[in-house]
Amino acid sequence: MKAIVYTSQCGHTQRYARMLSEKTGVPAYSMKEAREKLQLKDEVFYMGWLMAGTVKGIQQAMDRYVVRGAAIVGVSPQGNGDLWTEARINGGYSDSGGRLFYLQGGYAPEKLGLIHRMMMKTMARSVIRQVEARGDAATEQERRMAEVFRNGGDFVREEALDEIVQWFREGDHSGELKATPRVEF
Template sequence: MKTLIIYTSQTGFTKRYAEWLAEKMGGDLLDLKDAQKKNMDFFENYDAICYGGWAMAGSLVKAKWFLEKATNWKNKRLAVFCVGASPNDNPDVDVFLQNVITEEQRKYIKVFYCQGGINYEKMKTPSRIVMKMFVSALKNKKDATEKEKAMAEKMASSYDISDIKYIEPIVMYIGEKDNEKAV
């Protein structure tokens, strides 16, 4: 299975997951900006293509390019992996994953989530400002639950909850021999 991993990353978590995936699957790795410069013939060499992006305010950053191209790649194994600051078991993650692609796209693309973290040192200033505002709003929320308070506390500084184990479901999906479609 010749595999290509395309990713976009601001602070490095998505890049790290993309590198782990490429290493584990012996696949090729391409930053989204470089992928966008390739002509369509380039992608024909691949049996599987994964796109990785990070979560921003409930949507997946720069997913549009991949989702548009994917309509021509339905004969390939296709996956989207989303990286965010929320832990995998946060119920918001399920809601987020439901909205990342449409029901139609779900017929030929499988979506995964990998918990990443927050790195304020590498974050661009506008992102840092938005994050600080979000954390402060959460902290000051009148009827905040204990979970929300704990989350606000955690999100006030950088943290890293990424782990290579979260690539396993993606590796299994891409590696499956039969090409049955995602459900």
């Protein structure tokens, strides 16, 4: 693998990318840095944050590089459920054999630009309202998500990378991500 390429707005994905770089010895570049450091069609592992069901920057990464695998970073514990579950059902592979992972990042509204902050505010409000309406019937996980949307949260942790590090160690990979993974939002 030539490099880890990432897109990050609030820093969670960047921290994961840097940690993964330390653990694997493969350099990590932001998408912008990658334009200077990498050649077209270089083999990369892509890391991008989940925004309303799409993975930021992944299409551009697939256009320029050979994306052998990707880690998607979202705020929920399971990546909106579906993407992660589908990847899992599929053994964690896209249709064309690229490896897919999910990592829980965090929620830091103070680091968001105005538009994204407004989008998240609407979502946060609706999640909090739904959980409150469920009262005692709300699960522990739903309560925790409501809490994250109230006060922010940071779930970046080194151990979450274990499976990805293991995959890097397995050596050469031939699968490639060719279509944008998408989840219903």
